[in-house]
Amino acid sequence: MDRYSKIDPDSIGFDIDCVVADTMEAFIRLALDDYGIAIQPEDITIYEVEKCLAVDPRIIGEIFSRLLDAPVENGLQPMADAVEVLTALSGLAPLTFITARxxxxxxxxxxxxxxxGPVYNSSRLVAMGNHDGKAAYIRKLGLHYFIDDRLATCVELAGAGFSPIVFEQPWNRGQHAFASVDSWRGIKKRIICHEFDS
Ligand SMILES: [Mg+2]
Structure with a gap:
């Protein structure tokens, strides 16, 4: 059994965008509906999307600003099964979200x-304002595992002695040797399966 197969729910934290929230769906939807630009998920091969999409960087910036400033109003949705699994986890330990927002x-x-309501009320949220530096928060909050879609963050965490888990997305697939999950079903099964043997 490796260290990723039995994780204490107290010891894990979550990135929000493209892990808990389906930010890619919202980005693609807004691009099509409001700017007439068709983007496929497979087109997003680099985390910094302006480096891989033939789209005016000002439009990309505008869409991301909308999702940063008004995620509710712009229809940002949770990833499939995220709410169900987070709710189950919340019964075992407080949830911790750390975002670069x-x-x-x-x-x-x-x-x-x-x-x-009760799940939200018992959760912790850190908005760092920076893509780098998650390790310091993970240490301060007493976590060891962290699920993120940004490889540079996972590299930073591994370097600091933590155990990152990549949430697979088109911009990280096949580009790393970290532990990974591709869905919230996968998180439930692989990470907290011993708590959910039903
Ligand atoms: Mg993310």
Missing amino acids: PVREPIDRWLAQVLP
Whole structure:
């Protein structure tokens, strides 16, 4: 049994965008509906999307600003099964979310909307305002495992002695040797299966 097969629910934290929230779906939807630009998920091969999409960087910036400032109003959805699994986990330990987002309030309001009240009330949210530096928060919050879709973050965490888990997305698939999951079913099964043997 490796260290990823039996994780204490107290010891794991979650990135939000493209892990808990389906930010890619929202990005693609807004691009098509409001700018007439068709993007396929497989087109997004680099985390910094402006490096891989033939789309005006100003439009990309505008769409991301909308999702940062008003995720609820722009219809950001949770990833499939995320709410169900987070709700189950919340019964075992407080949930911890650490996001690079610079502003806490809009994503806090989004979490309050998508999570059941008691689950939201017992969760912790850190908005760092920076893509780098998650290791310091993970240490401060007493975590060891962290699920993220950004490989540079996973590299940072591994370097700091933590155990990152990549949430597979088109921009990280096949580009790393970290432990990974490709769905919330996978998180439930692989990471907390011993708590959910039903
Ligand atoms: Mg992310």
